[in-house]
Structures are given as C-alpha cells and as structure tokens.
Amino acid sequence: KEAETQTKLANVVVLATGGTIAGAGASAANSATYQAAKVGVEQLIAGIPELSKLANVRGEQVMQIASESITNDNLLQLGRRVAELADSKDVDGIVITHGTDTLEETAYFLNLVEKTDKPIIVVGSMRPGTAMSADGMLNLYNAVAVASSKEARGKGVLVTMNDEIQSGRDVSKTINIKTEAFKSAWGPMGMVVEGKSYWFRLPAKRHTMDSEFDIKNIKSLPDVEIAYSYGNVSDTAYKALAQSGAKAIIHAGTGNGSVSSRVVPSLQALRKDGVQIIRSSHVNAGGFVLRNAEQPDDKYDWVVAHDLNPQKARILAMVALTKTNDSKELQRMFWEY
Numbered sequence: 001k002e003a004e005t006q007t008k009l010a011n012v013v014v015l016a017t018g019g020t021i022a023g024a025g026a027s028a029a030n031s032a033t034y035q036a037a038k039v040g041v042e043q044l045i046a047g048i049p050e051l052s053k054l055a056n057v058r059g060e061q062v063m064q065i066a067s068e069s070i071t072n073d074n075l076l077q078l079g080r081r082v083a084e085l086a087d088s089k090d091v092d093g094i095v096i097t098h099g100t101d102t103l104e105e106t107a108y109f110l111n112l113v114e115k116t117d118k119p120i121i122v123v124g125s126m127r128p129g130t131a132m133s134a135d136g137m138l139n140l141y142n143a144v145a146v147a148s149s150k151e152a153r154g155k156g157v158l159v160t161m162n163d164e165i166q167s168g169r170d171v172s173k174t175i176n177i178k179t180e181a182f183k184s185a186w187g188p189m190g191m192v193v194e195g196k197s198y199w200f201r202l203p204a205k206r207h208t209m210d211s212e213f214d215i216k217n218i219k220s221l222p223d224v225e226i227a228y229s230y231g232n233v234s235d236t237a238y239k240a241l242a243q244s245g246a247k248a249i250i251h252a253g254t255g256n257g258s259v260s261s262r263v264v265p266s267l268q269a270l271r272k273d274g275v276q277i278i279r280s281s282h283v284n285a286g287g288f289v290l291r292n293a294e295q296p297d298d299k300y301d302w303v304v305a306h307d308l309n310p311q312k313a314r315i316l317a318m319v320a321l322t323k324t325n326d327s328k329e330l331q332r333m334f335w336e337y
C-alpha cells in the first residue's frame with residue numbers, strides 16, 4: 001500500500017542555490033543578522049518531514065551562495081540543470097531554493113528560457129531557519145506543494161512566498177525586513193494554503209513553452225548594465241559602462257523612465273556608437289514606461305522596458321541580445337515578454 005502511494009506522488013527535485021532560506025544565525029533572536037548559504041539541501045528537506053506526504057522529494061546542491069553574488073555563469077549553470085531535469089521522464093516538478101535579493105531576476109530568466117510546461121517554482125525566505133518565526137519552512141513546503149500539482153503546469157515560472165503564488169515575471173522584492181516582501185504590481189496569481197493551491201489569474205505574457213528563447217541555444221550572456229537616475233545625475237556612469245563594453249545600458253530612470261537633460265546628449269551619442277539604450281523606471285510600486293512619452297524614443301532609436309523594473313529589464317535584454325541587435329526587434333520582445 002505504501003509503495004502504491006509512493007508511485008502515485010509526483011517526483012519533485014529541489015535544486016538548492018543558497019540564500020537566507022539556507023541561512024543560520026547565532027541566536028533565535030537574530031532575524032536580520034546571520035550568514036546566508038550555510039545549510040545544505042539534505043538538511044533543508046529533512047527539516048520538513050511533511051514534504052513526504054506531498055511528493056517524492058530529492059535534493060541537489062547546485063551552488064551555495066548568497067543571491068547578491070549570483071553571476072551570469074551561475075544563471076546559465078542553473079538554467080541548464082533545470083532544462084535537463086525538465087526533460088527527464090521521472091521528474092514532474094522542480095523547486096529552486098534561492099536568496100531573495102536576486103530571486104526575481106532568476107525567476108524571470110528561467111521563465112524566458114526553459115522550454116517546459118512542468119512546474120518550476122523559485123522560493124526563498126526572509127528569515128534564516130534559526131530565527132523565531134522563520135518563514136523558509138512553510139515557503140518551501142508551499143513550493144513543493146505547487147510543484148507537485150497538475151494545475152501549476154504551463155503557468156510559467158512561479159514564486160511561492162508568504163502563502164502567495166506569484167508570477168516569476170511580475171514579482172519583485174519590495175522590502176527587506178518583512179516576510180511580506182514579494183509583490184507584483186498586477187497581483188498574485190493564486191494562494192497556497194495547507195498544501196493546496198487556489199488559482200485566480202493567468203499570465204498574459206509569453207513564457208516557457210511559448211517563448212522564442214531556449215537555454216539550450218544560449219552559450220553565453222552579453223554584458224548589460226544598469227545606470228541609476230536621480231536629481232543632479234551626471235553622464236559619468238553611462239559613459240563608463242559603455243566604455244567597459246556594455247552592449248546595452250538599462251536606464252533606471254526616475255518617474256516614467258524620464259532622462260535628465262544633462263544625460264540625454266550622451267545617451268544619443270552612445271546609441272549612435274551601437275549601444276542599446278533601454279528606458280525603465282525605478283519607482284517603488286512598479287513602473288510603466290511608454291514609448292515616446294517624455295522622450296522621443298523613435299527619433300533616438302531607444303527601447304522602453306514598459307513595466308519591467310531595471311533588474312528584470314537587464315535579464316530580458318541579455319536574453320534578447322543573444323538573438324538580435326535590432327532595436328525594433330528588442331522593442332517587440334519588451335512588449336511580448
């Protein structure tokens with residue numbers, strides 16, 4: 001009988017990359033002072049015996065780092081392993097434990113390049129497992145629950161934090177000291193409560209199976225950098241980034257991606273030199289940058305990131321540039337993904 005239920009359960013692989021969900025502090029009172037990426041995947045899984053009722057779970061330690069230190073090579077390594085597992089007949093779902101600082105970037109990257117409809121869930125925690133009211137256990141339990149459910153198929157890469165199911169495309173870390181940290185300007189896709197998923201909406205943007213990008217065809221990612229805008233900003237950072245070899249610069253603009261009159265001439269010149277200029281916004285609750293609003297993008301041959309925040313715009317720009325350096329094509333991709 002037990003063997004029967006074992007075979008009926010979904011097979012879920014937990015790929016561990018580090019982060020606070022694998023963090024440890026000196027005392028239970030340390031919710032903010034601790035070291036990330038200390039606890040191994042086997043210990044994380046063993047800490048939640050209830051997982052065995054949800055799925056046949058096995059773990060793999062892909063890396064052990066705090067997510068602020070993730071590199072493009074790390075992204076490619078993780079993306080390739082996810083693709084291998086997704087191709088495997090005996091894998092039904094994949095969970096990635098990840099630091100929260102760049103979790104939204106990795107989730108969006110995988111959403112663009114993984115050609116599978118199997119659930120891929122990226123999850124982290126805001127407090128280390130050693131802290132009082134640690135959130136990692138429940139977040140991971142929820143991730144495995146969603147990864148093992150048939151309803152999660154074909155919905156793109158998902159993020160389970162604070163009982164919510166968020167689209168990996170839309171979600172962003174909005175505060176660094178609360179467990180209610182991950183938000184999307186367009187709302188969560190669903191809730192996961194006591195191991196059961198409740199769905200409310202579907203993503204409208206292209207992803208995974210419907211994406212034109214495939215991790216199997218991406219050998220390396222080009223250099224795309226971000227320059228932050230503010231009052232009294234100069235063009236120093238933009239010029240330095242271009243000089244160091246950036247193929248595209250994400251303008252992390254004020255308001256609707258507005259550009260200071262002190263910076264406009266340099267960005268025009270950089271575009272003439274072949275650097276792609278992509279206007280995004282760093283407003284907190286989610287930007288909404290439209291073409292030719294505030295700046296004549298058609299005239300300058302610039303691209304707008306629309307609702308993608310600067311760090312997500314960097315991910316799409318890198319992936320897009322592996323296919324094209326045509327600004328019109330880039331703009332199409334920024335509307336479609």
Ligand SMILES: NC(=O)C[C@H](N)C(=O)O
Binds near residue numbers: 036067
């Ligand atoms: N809460 C966290 O996971 C933060 C940590 N610095 C990380 O991103 O790895």
